[in-house]
Structures are given as C-alpha cells and as structure tokens.
Amino acid sequence: MSATLVRTSDEALLRALHDEHAHALWSYAVSLTRGDHARAQDVVQETLLRAWKTPAVLDQSHGSARGWLFTVAKRIAIDEWRSARNRHEFAAEQVPERPTDDVADTVAEHVVDRHVVVAALRTLSPEHRDVVLECYFRGASVAQAAETLGVPPGTIKSRAHYALKALRLALEEMGLSMAQIAGTT
C-alpha cells in the first residue's frame, strides 16, 4: 500500500520536473552532446533523476533550481564524454580525432553562451515565443504578426516588450547578469 503511494508521488514529481524543465534542458543537452540526440536524452534524464533524488534543490526558488539543473547537466555531459573517450581509446587504441585533454571543457565553455540563450528562449510562454518568432525570426511587421496571431497590433507590441523582459529574467536565472548580456553585444 505505502509502496504504491511512494510510487505514485514519485511519478508525479518526475512528471512535474519533466514538464517544467525538460524543454529548456533539451536544447542545452543537444548542444552539450554536439547534436547526439541519444546522449542528449541520457543527459536530460540523468539530470532530472538527480534533481528527484535531491529534494533540497526543488525547495529553492525556481531560478536557482534551474541554475542547478544546467550546472548538473553540463557536468554529466562532460563526464560522459570523458568516459566515452577513454573507453574508445582503450578499446581501439586509435589516434583521437581531436587533440585531447581539455577539449571537453572547451567544447562546453564554447557552446554555453549561445545555448543558454536558446534554453532561455525555450522557457518563454507560447504567447511570448510566438511574437518573437514572428517579428524577429520571420521578420514580420507588427501589423502582419497581428494578423497571423489574431490579436490587435498593440498586443503584439506589448507582448514583444514583455517577451524580452521574460528572456532577460530567464537568462539571469541561469546566471547571466545584464552586464554580461550587454557585454556580449
């Protein structure tokens, strides 16, 4: 009886973790694994499993929880990459494809900025995301976006405004300050 209860609540927690964070983590994991979707799934699953086993993380504010998840995902990806590389070298004794040592760190450091931006964009609400997609990525005017999305032009403007506010907040939650954001331009 009690075992069943634990099971159900565990599953509910895991589902909640997945719904809340998998979308943002996914793009980040894909970048960390250089587009290897199987390994990216592994990284996201392992990250969420660790969160599930570390209740203290979930007691924190939303922002610090997300920061924790991204740090953990990166560590898992680097560890996996290193052990895969070691296995590979050991088994085949081939010359590594790339110069070794700190490649994993460099890879991870290199991709972090751009992919943190992608991950932050993926946390936007559908309303905010759609306006950014229309007006920025697809180059629509306010009037065109208003027609496509079926809302008044004034709403498009204010959604665009709040979408970037939300983006800024998401970036800050992931540890980027506005000074750093401005510095990258």
Add this chain to the structure above:
Amino acid sequence: MTSPDPFEHVDVAYVFGALDAAEVAQFETHLATCDDCTARVAEARSLTALLSDVSEAEIVAAVPDTLLPGLLRRAGAERRRQRWITTGLAAVVAACLVTIAIMAFPSSPSRHVDRTVALAAVVTSPVKASAQLTETESGTQIKLHCTYTGRDGHEPGALYWLVVVDKHGVPTKLSNWRLGPGEDQVFEATTALPVNQIDSIEITYASHPILSAKL
C-alpha cells in the same frame, strides 16, 4: 508619477524593425526627449543581439517522446535498487544492534529493550536509520542511530528531525540534529508515550518524512 508613457512598450517592436515608417518616425522623435525609452531601447538591443546566432528550429525543436518514459523507467530501477540496499542494510544494522544490546545488557531486567526497528525509506534519501525503543516509567526512551551513507543527496549538515506519531496520528517532534556525508549519530530522546501508544517513528527532512517505521 506622471501619466503613463504611451511608448513604454514600443521598444522591442522598434528594435526588431517591426514598426511601420510612420511609427518609427514618431517613436524616434519621442526617444530624443525620453531617457526611459532610450534606456529601454538600449537594453532591448543588447538582448536582441543575443538572438542573432540562434535559429528558429532550435527554439521550437520538441523534446523526444521517449524522454519521459525513459526517465520513469530509470527512476523505477533506481528505486528498486535503493529499496533493496535499504532493506539489506537495515537488516544488518538491526542484527548488529540486537547483538550489541544483548551483549551490553545480558541480565538487566529494568532496562530491557522493547523494540528495535529499522526505518524504511519513504522517499529516496542518503540517510538510513534504526531505532531502539525502551519503555521506562515515564514513557519511552528512543535510541536512534542515523547514518548518512549516500554519496550525494542532501546538502552537507542538513537538518533532520525525529518525530513520534501516536495512535491518533498526532506527530510530535522530539529532537533534531545535523548530518553530512559519511557521518553518523547515535543519541537518545524520550517521549511521554508508552511504547504501545506509539504508532510510528519518522525522520523528517525539510518538513517531509524521509524514513519511517511503524511499530
């Protein structure tokens, strides 16, 4: 405060280049006289610059359908493994404690150990515990042995509470302690409840039971 700025929300549409020519002219005239809007536009430009390397496909790419089922499967395997370890370990600890108790008090009728229980995991946690309950004239003495065996989990020095739940389901907090990886603690606490009035003993962490033993 003055009346709301009608251009307050125009910053991003302007930076995105989504305004028509008349609106651009209007807004730029306003910008020349409005520091707030100028600052907003500067910030919007910084944020927009970050988008230049990003592709639309990356933003909309869906999480694979197999991710959640795989996650639940892995959690299930983890849970079974944990439960197995917990049960095994608890049995060993309980056996040791009984042996110690018998050796320490071979013929001491006034201090007989009434019950030794291993606390079972309610949720996955790095902490294991067993308790020895002795009925006294004024209630029950609980000797708790708590070990932090997991490698990671709770933060070092996490705070735990020993809670006794009576037959009516009323919980009482008895004492608390801090524990970190690799540490263990043995201590005694007392409750006015006789052993037969105790329904269960629990260890809580962050206000949630993590270990429990029903008597």
